[in-house]
Amino acid sequence: MDEFLDDRDDEQVDDLLMPEEDETSSNQLYEHFRFVADKGQSLLRVDKFLVDRMMGATRNRIQLAAEVGCIRVNDKPVKSNYRVKPLDVVSIVMDRPRRELEIIPEEIPLNIVYEDDDLLVVDKPAGLVVHPGHGNYTGTLVNALAWYLKDDPAYDPNDPALGLVHRIDKDTSGLLVVAKKPEAKAHLSLQFFHKTTRRAYRALVWGIVREDEGRIEGNIGRNPRDRMQMAVFPEGDQGKTAVTHYTVLERLGYVSLVECRLETGRTHQIRVHMRHIGHTLFNDERYGGNEILKGNTTTKYKQFVQNCFAICPRQALHAKTLGFVHPTTGKEMFFDSEIPADMAALVDRWRVYATTKEL
CATH class of the missing domain: 3.30.2350.10 (Pseudouridine synthase)
Structure with missing residues (x-):
């Protein structure tokens, strides 16, 4: 079940172990977690000790927390290689109190x-x-x-x-x-x-994807150089297994419209996997897709792309289909969502460009 809950656990642990971006830090520290090693505890690195006890935590995140003094043993800051001994009190402290979320009903339109x-x-x-x-x-x-x-x-x-x-x-x-x-x-x-659901996405990506279809496999985890990004770790034990299948639907000038089917469900999976194979999602600001990554250098072309960014001011990604078995009736359910107006208009612009190539 941990694999399915991957995104939720990552966000909760990040919120606790990483500093707030919009709050001013103070000298006061607040305890968020406390663990007491039992009498029979064998010597064990503190990062491994905490990973074994915190759902959703990774050693990388624990190590980052230790680097900034958030991991303490017996009230003293320790590095991630500290070895926990019997009866050690291991705590995680932050410069803000732990926020208990209460879901407040808000009248927001839903489709x-x-x-x-x-x-x-x-x-x-x-x-x-x-x-x-x-x-x-x-x-x-x-x-x-x-x-x-x-x-x-x-x-x-x-x-x-x-x-x-x-x-x-x-x-x-x-x-x-x-x-x-x-x-x-x-x-x-x-x-x-168990990966029995059916999920297909539409994505507009930079570049002409040469293969008509393909499979992308590569562990996905938090980028150690930028905590706001995820990254692919092709080798080793970093991150979690991730698999994406893609099929090219249209090639349009300097972009491609693709269908992506998820075998796993990691944070930013399609965005990271497509970037990994050299086809960043169009206008994906977090991963550099809001720059002109393919095309020519004419003023008209640059203006065309800027107009496209304005038409669809977000990453061009839509969760189009969803299929599952109804939990009570056992009936197979399948839903299909129309591509929203902003992304549809974006694709139409590129179709016109691919046909005329006047820029």
């Missing part, structure tokens, strides 16, 4: 494409954050669901056994399934874990 007693399917617009977390504690899809289901006595938005079964990024549009009952969430979660 519900299907609903029954067990679940609902939402078509999320680009720009809507899915779940409260670092920097976004209100105004999220979860807050909107709390409002939408406020009259359902069985739905508690603060109960982790209910609600979102998977996630997509803030500036990615498309389909998500939400569980209204614990049994439904458990059943759907297992389908994601």
